[in-house]
Amino acid sequence: MRPRKLLRIARWEATKGVGGFDRGAVAVIVAAATFVLAVGFVGITGGVALEDGIYRVGVAEDSGYHDPVAEDPAFVAVDPDPDAIEGGRIVDDRYDLYIEDRPSGARIYLAESGGEPTGKSRAALAALRQSIDRYNDRRMFEEPNGTAAFPVVVTIRYVERGGTETVAIGEAGGDGENGTETGSERDGNGTGSGGSDAEGRQEPSDGAGGTSSGGDSADGTDGRIGAPSLGAFDLFGTDETAGTPSDIQPPFPFQSLVLAFLFVLPLNFLIQAYGSSMLSERLDRRGELLLVAPVDRSDIVLGKTLPYVLVSVAITVVIVGVLWALGGEAGALSVLAVVPLSLLFLATTFLGAMFARSFKELTFVTVTITTVLTSYAFVPAIFAETSPVAFVSPLTLVIKDLTAASVTPGQFAFATGPPTLVAAICFLFGFGVYREEDLFTQRAIPHKVLDALASRIHRPRSVACVVVLLVPFVFVAELLVVVVLFALPVAVSIPLVFVSIAVIEELAKGLPIYAGFVHARYGRSLPVTLAVGAAAGVGFFLAEKVTLAVQLVGLPGSRVADAAFQTGLGSADPTVVALLAFAPLGLHVLTSTLSALGASRGRSTFVVGLVSAVLVHLAYNVAVVSRLV
Known part of the structure; x- marks a missing residue:
């Protein structure tokens, strides 16, 4: 990577982007800005009245x-x-x-x-x-x-769990014989x-x-x-509240959620411009000039991405400044929390732009990306005041910053690490298809997905490296499953978690195996097929052990998380922990071998092998994990 060339490409991208705005684009930008301001106004004023006169x-x-x-x-x-x-x-x-x-x-x-x-x-x-x-x-x-x-008044201040501060629960006073009665x-x-x-x-x-x-x-x-107010008043409802005993309600950061959503909303518009720019380079064949220039592919992609990253950071800084001027507690933590989200939005959009064959397809891809990633960012943050599962999303850090709550380094790493890693791997796979064979040909999206996976496979043992690269995607997907299901009754959530985990993990192992066979990266003989299956299983097993940090840092004591990541830490039994630490090795080797046997014979048999692997994985979850977790 050469910084000078990267910055020059970034300058070209910024200049081309500014010069390419027509009246329609300006109108869309103005409308988007108006919408963001309207959402911010609703969040600051506490909403709109929908029940008037009903x-x-x-x-x-x-x-x-x-x-x-x-x-x-x-x-x-x-x-x-x-x-x-x-x-x-x-x-x-x-x-x-x-x-x-x-x-x-x-x-x-x-x-x-x-x-x-x-x-x-x-x-x-x-x-x-x-x-x-x-x-x-x-x-x-x-x-x-x-x-x-009010003879009896209760004053409550919410403090972080684990604090040693003694809080006065309430005080009573008043004249007359009813002075100590709660209901006056x-x-x-x-x-x-x-x-x-x-x-x-x-x-x-x-x-x-x-x-x-x-x-x-x-x-x-x-x-x-x-409900918030302006200036020096409590904008986010974090100060002490006083009133009668019946006024006491659990805290719910409604305004903070709405205001935190403002940090994500501009990204949805930013990736539209980014994806369109990337796809235009392909459809107009303008990117061919850069491909033949003495510039590395990583310099081209990162140079084109840098202006959009800087714009997202600038927008975040402006939002933080406005909230700070209104009396909020937003600061540097909010900016640092939004950067991984910005990278994740841009990286997945880049990969989508490499796969899409037209602007119509790109629209479908970007809408899907927007829906999934916005859900990933927003849904966990709803539980910011009730469960550590909220730290799955970096947006929770923004809410904590808005409410002046403390955040530990472990929580920060748990919230920002996975999206940053997934973004980096998305760019890495995108580099594999940023070549003339894929950029300027009308290949279907599934074929380009296989191209991206196969670009990192050179021999049977290379499949292990690709599977390891997919583990962060598996990790994020499983975290999202935990967030969606953890609030359900255990009798419902655990079976759904077992099914979801089996499907996610077997796809992550099976697709690289199939991509290698499709692109003839290795032979189809039985010994080679068994070697490929074993390599994929061992690679996945070694990479997933990183998820032990999930319950140690991010999700301690959660039964749904324990069922999803199968660490056994929730049982507090060293024997169970040791068994669940090594038993999955045999499971992953067996199931990936089943997928490899199917993939070596064709697409239809690969589907049969993949379904068989999912069923075996599910049977293991039901027979072993459900009894030990």
Whole structure:
């Protein structure tokens, strides 16, 4: 690699890219930027109201329930019509709920269908209860004597697990005999919610009520998700929250998730330009000039990729700067976390551009890449506050940075290492097909995949090196399987994990074997076939031992991860760990040999051999791993 030539190619790519923008491209860029800003605005402001006016409530203006209904945008207060009630039921379809004030108390009627309350009326009743609680809370917060309004107040601060800091759970105070009661009586003007009578009508209480989980806290923010504010206020809801005991809810970084998604969204547009540039070099045969120039293929590819990497880093820095200016905690960690994602997006797009035969095919490839990689980045990050499985995605590091949470070096390596390694291997396989035979010929995508694999195979033992290179792909795919399935019941997730792992691993061993036979990298005799199968099995076995670090660093104590990576660490039995450390050697040699025997005779028999290998692998998982893990 020669840096001077690489930088010159990067300058050409940047100049060509800027000069190639027409009005349509500028319009797309403007639209994309507008969309990103709109998503950011939604994340900062806490979302858009999708439930405004969906429930219609018949309530009189002089009713004690009118103000809670009128102040909640989900409700529309409709003038009550006495004729709407017949036989204790609503007969007018204008109402979802109907509140009838009586001397003995108010009665709430629910709209019915077939003699039973409708689903919408039940949802309206639940929303009304929460609205009443929030209304009562707001009235209590207006009281000058806060201790009298809320005799018991619980203050919670969330700290990292394993910390030694002692946190005060709560404090109580107040005057009078009810000062230690958790559920305090509202005053005579308060409004409460009660139970329903035997006829299905809601019978509200006349003053007693606790605070709802959706109640507003004293500082006017939503206590459940830490709704953000601007400037010096808590943008991401990470400070202490104060309120009544019923305000306590588990932390969920909603705004942080939305804002973290902003870091990934520009990559989806960036790879479109990158993939189009790479494919144009092939279709217009402009890349032929560089291929005959005294420049290494790696210099050409990396030089063309460098401008897009720098643009992705610049966009990330701008986003971090804006969030920091708004009072967020985003910093260098967010930038470092997005770089591996950027490389992964670009590397897979480069490989897709090498395989695609037209812009139509490239569109399909890039949409697939966008969907899969966005899921890989975003889905694990949802569990950032609940499970270490979240560190499968580098986006979790961004969320931790946004919420000012600490990240260990092991967690950082676990989150960024696999995508970086997969990106490097994608570029490596792309180098194998960045040649005239593949660039300027209309070969089908499966054929080019086999070309990329075969470019690294020269003799039977070379297949082991290619299988080792595919192990990072297997690792990332298995991590994604763990993320998707770990929340399911163990009785469901473990069998699905066994099936997924068997398919993923056998494909990773079988495809390089088949590619070598298709390109005649070795003979088809029985001794050679057995040698190829053994080499693939041993190579995979040695490479997968790296996954021992998964539970030691990233996923300790997870049964689904233990079933996926079969380390046995979850059992805490040295005998089990030792057995699962060496038993897979025989399994991988056997199954890869089955694939090799099929591949040596043709495509149809390869499919038969591959299916046989998957079934043997699955039987091993069920018979051995399920009993030991």
